[in-house]
Amino acid sequence: MKESDMYPYLKKYFEGKGYTVYPEIEPPGNGTKRADIVAIKDQEVVIIEMKVGFGLTVIQQACDWKGYANQIYIAIPKPKKRNWMPPIGSKLLASEKLGLLEVDLKDYSNFAYVDVNFSRVREVNKAPYQPEASSAISIIKFITPYHLEGPNGGSQTGGHISGYQVTMRRVKEFLTDRDWTTAKEIADNVETHYYAQDKSASLKQSLLKWESEWCEYKVIKGRGYFRIKSGQS
Template sequence: MKESELFTPVKKLLLNQGCKDVYGEVCNYDVVGVAPDSEFIVEMKKNMNFKVIEQAHQGIGRAKYVYIAIPKPKSEIPNRFARTILNDYGIGLIYIDSDSASIEIPSAEHDIHWRNIREDVLPHNKIMIGGVKSGDGPTEYSITIDAVKAFMRDRDWVTIEEILQHVDTHYSNPKPSLAATLRATWNESWCERKIIKRKTHFKFKND
């Protein structure tokens, strides 16, 4: 079962949980559900591992509920330690069996202390399928990031304002949205930042 095949049952589950809309591939998260008074982040994997736990943990503070979704295992023994970690961090667990999904461990209710994930939902996320590998096709997000990288690659430290003077983005509110994106943990591999004269500057990491 591919990760993208987990999307439909997860979407159905989130709609049953009260979400009015479910989106795929929002920022670095597989699935995002938005209800009137809450948000859901779901990271999907074919099996439980520390990578997916780390990815889900990064969603804490950006949504009220955070889950990991995996196919229902034949045995619980391999997941015992993982379940302990999930309980410690308040991360929920969803099991997918054929074309249905059910909550095995409810997520704790998390406070929002970072940028709310619903603020990063874009129109194209409505038709995206969660779990599709980023290399399978360009998105508005990837096009924006590629353009930002191209501008920054051969330059020294630049501000958000300087980037936006030369790069068109897909964001409806470009300055705070791009600043949050460049600060995100998943962009640390290529983007570094520091304060120069009380202003945040960014630079492309050249290996």
């Protein structure tokens, strides 16, 4: 059993509620922490942290997203026992304003009478809505359609869409069908993940060091210019 086994059911559950679901999101401003699932509807942000078992570790992971989401949930596989939650667990969820979802991972392939469309996700504790989540807007601004291409939430194999990757995709789109272009012109027209005051310098360094496979560089009259290599657009 893996965390990622829960992802398809959680994705379907939140999409059924009108959310767009993004896996493995590493938003700016929270170190290198990566949320298993981010669900967005209009200006509402929900973050879901998945674990194969309930405990202090996942509670702490969920708490790390306070201020970044209007609702925060912990998702675990449905336990075999009923009334498994210890009283201290319920108190912690309530005090930290966290919700709890159980995901039924039982194999029903041999149960002919089971409705295949039934929801495998049960909301055990509803996460309180927190309108004061001041950093939620930063996640909304950060996420792009590119992030839909990431691996399943809870994946341990890497492959998540980083801010750097989004920047370089945008740069490549901007340079498509353009001739030689300066790093400053690119930085002035493309939203990037760089925080330096001189974003063009950071962009230039990255293009020269890491993106030479598709991007070429040339000095013309003392100024550096970039363009997409022939056949790489």
